[in-house]
Amino acid sequence: MARVHNWQIGREMSYWYPESRPEKQFAAVFDTNKCIACQTCTLACKTTWTSGKGQEYMLWNNVETKPYGSYPLAWDLKLLDMIGGSQWNGGVYEGQTIFESAPAGERVMGWKPEAQDYAYPNVGEDDCAGQVDGGAEFSLPHMAWFFYLARICNHCTYPACLASCPRGSIYKRPEDGIVLVDQGRCRGYQECVKGCPYKKVFFNPMTGTSEKCIACYPKMELGLQPQCFVNCIGKIRMAGYLSTPDKARADNPLDYLVHVRKIALPLYPQFGLEPNVYYIPPIHVPTPFLRQIFGPGVDAAVAAYRNAPNDDDLAGLLSLFGSTESVMTRWVRQGQEVAGVDDRGTTLVRVPLTEPVVERAAFDRVYQIMRHNCP
Amino acid sequence: MRTIWTVLLVVALGAGAACRRPPAPTPDVVAVATATLPGDPLDRAWQAAPEHVAALLLQDLVEPRLMTPSTAAVRVRALVSGDEIALRLEWADVEADDRPGPGQFPDGCAVQFPQKAAASAPDPQMGQLGQGVDITFWRADWQATVNGRGDTIQELYPNATVDHYPFDARSLERGSDAQRDMATRYAPAVGAGNVRGAWRTSAVEDLVAEGPGTLSPAATTVSRGGGVRTADGWAVVIVRPRPEGLSLQAPATVAFAVWQGGAGEAGARKMRTGWVPLSMREAP
Ligand code: SF4
Ligand code: SF4
Numbered sequence: 001m002a003r004v005h006n007w008q009i010g011r012e013m014s015y016w017y018p019e020s021r022p023e024k025q026f027a028a029v030f031d032t033n034k035c036i037a038c039q040t041c042t043l044a045c046k047t048t049w050t051s052g053k054g055q056e057y058m059l060w061n062n063v064e065t066k067p068y069g070s071y072p073l074a075w076d077l078k079l080l081d082m083i084g085g086s087q088w089n090g091g092v093y094e095g096q097t098i099f100e101s102a103p104a105g106e107r108v109m110g111w112k113p114e115a116q117d118y119a120y121p122n123v124g125e126d127d128c129a130g131q132v133d134g135g136a137e138f139s140l141p142h143m144a145w146f147f148y149l150a151r152i153c154n155h156c157t158y159p160a161c162l163a164s165c166p167r168g169s170i171y172k173r174p175e176d177g178i179v180l181v182d183q184g185r186c187r188g189y190q191e192c193v194k195g196c197p198y199k200k201v202f203f204n205p206m207t208g209t210s211e212k213c214i215a216c217y218p219k220m221e222l223g224l225q226p227q228c229f230v231n232c233i234g235k236i237r238m239a240g241y242l243s244t245p246d247k248a249r250a251d252n253p254l255d256y257l258v259h260v261r262k263i264a265l266p267l268y269p270q271f272g273l274e275p276n277v278y279y280i281p282p283i284h285v286p287t288p289f290l291r292q293i294f295g296p297g298v299d300a301a302v303a304a305y306r307n308a309p310n311d312d313d314l315a316g317l318l319s320l321f322g323s324t325e326s327v328m329t330r331w332v333r334q335g336q337e338v339a340g341v342d343d344r345g346t347t348l349v350r351v352p353l354t355e356p357v358v359e360r361a362a363f364d365r366v367y368q369i370m371r372h373n374c375p
Numbered sequence: 376m377r378t379i380w381t382v383l384l385v386v387a388l389g390a391g392a393a394c395r396r397p398p399a400p401t402p403d404v405v406a407v408a409t410a411t412l413p414g415d416p417l418d419r420a421w422q423a424a425p426e427h428v429a430a431l432l433l434q435d436l437v438e439p440r441l442m443t444p445s446t447a448a449v450r451v452r453a454l455v456s457g458d459e460i461a462l463r464l465e466w467a468d469v470e471a472d473d474r475p476g477p478g479q480f481p482d483g484c485a486v487q488f489p490q491k492a493a494a495s496a497p498d499p500q501m502g503q504l505g506q507g508v509d510i511t512f513w514r515a516d517w518q519a520t521v522n523g524r525g526d527t528i529q530e531l532y533p534n535a536t537v538d539h540y541p542f543d544a545r546s547l548e549r550g551s552d553a554q555r556d557m558a559t560r561y562a563p564a565v566g567a568g569n570v571r572g573a574w575r576t577s578a579v580e581d582l583v584a585e586g587p588g589t590l591s592p593a594a595t596t597v598s599r600g601g602g603v604r605t606a607d608g609w610a611v612v613i614v615r616p617r618p619e620g621l622s623l624q625a626p627a628t629v630a631f632a633v634w635q636g637g638a639g640e641a642g643a644r645k646m647r648t649g650w651v652p653l654s655m656r657e658a659p
Contacts (some may be wrong), residue, residue, distance in 0.1 A: 053526070191642065353548060
């Protein structure tokens with residue numbers, strides 16, 4: 001085991017290999033407040049990559065309802081139980097990561113999902129925490145809540161899938177940090193399936209190898225965002241590249257959201273993988289629950305997000321979500337307009353902070369007709 | 376008088392039975408020279424070879440390790456003919472695991488030989504750099520395929536329903552290159568040329584290794600083999616090239632491994648032996 005630095009848990013930790021960061025790191029921000037669980041992302045991925053034999057049950061992208069939803073079943077609860085609570089002291093995680101708590105003979109602490117665990121991808125969908133009865137629906141704020149958590153592979157800085165593979169069949173691309181299973185080398189031992197805490201590697205029983213999200217790398221190489229991003233109906237997603245905190249650039253949209261404004265947070269940072277999909281937490285969910293999932297930064301993140309209407313930079317950048325298929329490596333706000341820019345400095349898209357509102361007169365003068373729904 | 380004849384008959388039958396009794400177990404694997412090699416584990420020709428009972432050890436040398444012992448021993452017989460050796464491995468495993476799936480692992484076994492006959496054998500755990508090993512691997516799910524299990528998800532999960540596969544699109548002519556290309560697009564292991572990913576025509580695979588984690592398919596699989604269920608486990612025959620250096624005058628070494636799928640064993644998580652001496656002798 002080597003000692004490596006994990007900025008998400010504010011300390012050094014043990015990892016199977018020495019620290020080796022890619023030239024740039026594929027990363028994403030998902031705004032949970034905007035997800036409507038339409039599953040368009042799930043289908044976009046499914047039709048693009050996993051429509052083959054043996055891939056039937058695989059959802060490289062899935063959307064689950066929290067608190068009760070999970071795919072595979074109880075993926076997060078099982079591991080939270082195994083690592084035994086998550087103690088934070090400010091920004092420093094004081095508990096054990098899955099690498100540090102690996103039992104004798106194992107490279108990481110993990111568990112093996114079985115076929116049955118994948119059988120209920122929609123379990124708990126739209127189920128809220130708590131009862132809504134006795135007229136509770138008329139009181140505000142509602143005491144019952146749920147939210148949608150869209151999930152893909154996190155293309156972790158310290159991937160547990162990669163550390164678990166005894167054959168070195170999993171690699172992290174030095175050019176963009178995308179984590180891939182070498183399909184020519186994999187022998188289907190399922191060590192990665194067991195090791196990945198997010199359960200984002202799947203065993204294909206027909207080919208006998210394990211498969212996972214590839215961050216649509218053929219698209220990313222062309223400067224285009226992955227399928228689940230560009231098909232997102234709620235426009236909740238933005239893909240790009242994230243720097244380490246010390247090299248954060250305010251004009252990089254992901255750096256700005258993650259490092260500068262700190263409104264986008266990693267998923268279960270206490271597992272220790274430095275995952276690279278970041279979530280803007282839902283603003284209506286009790287903080288103890290959010291802290292368990294997204295770590296200690298949730299209070300500040302929720303406060304900043306709530307204040308976005310008074311914050312032109314933040315509101316502007318959030319307006320760029322879902323505005324173009326291209327990867328925006330830079331962004332700039334000019335007055336009441338924001339622009340997404342690529343590496344070459346080309347403006348990819350311009351979006352107003354406030355969409356113009358057009359009020360249509362009830363009476364259409366051209367056709368001399370009333371335009372409303374009343375008879 | 377009648378009593379005497381009866382006693383003589385019993386003695387004669389007993390002597391005959393003693394002649395047919397298989398050779399006593401041997402402390403090493405003794406390969407007996409024979410005219411032809413049986414491919415069937417149930418062939419009576421195996422009775423000509425003495426049985427060696429190889430105790431199995433945990434693979435607890437490299438992570439991921441196997442921490443709980445499963446299969447205790449593998450019973451081995453060997454026959455040699457010309458350039459080939461046939462090994463028959465039999466072990467107890469009450470439950471047959473021959474279906475791959477998430478969290479589901481098939482039973483299997485393997486034999487391993489040093490690539491080169493040398494004074495010092497390579498590390499028995501998968502060989503070492505510069506001193507490689509040849510391995511032949513048999514797996515129960517490959518056997519099931521060879522025995523006729525179909526290439527559909529319903530063969531593994533009878534209640535599975537599938538709306539549509541892109542390669543079943545009406546616009547693609549059945550059996551055409553275009554249809555095959557479309558199927559390969561959604562079978563990345565096949566696209567990458569992984570012999571494991573392709574449809575199997577043999578229950579065994581030849582492999583080479585130079586240390587843990589280096590296992591790779593041999594250039595081609597020349598070995599043959601097959602396995603059957605016994606009353607309490609598996610019996611498997613592997614026929615492969617005779618190991619370098621093995622002759623009536625010179626012994627060689629061999630190692631064995633067994634995976635019990637039901638115990639979650641796969642890859643490095645296995646029961647194994649160290650090097651076992653392998654000698655050769657003429658048929659009696
Ligand atoms: S989320 Fe899982 S599969 Fe993806 S890189 Fe991390 S450990 Fe590997
Ligand atoms: S497409 Fe977007 S809005 Fe719809 S479920 Fe997926 S992430 Fe949520």
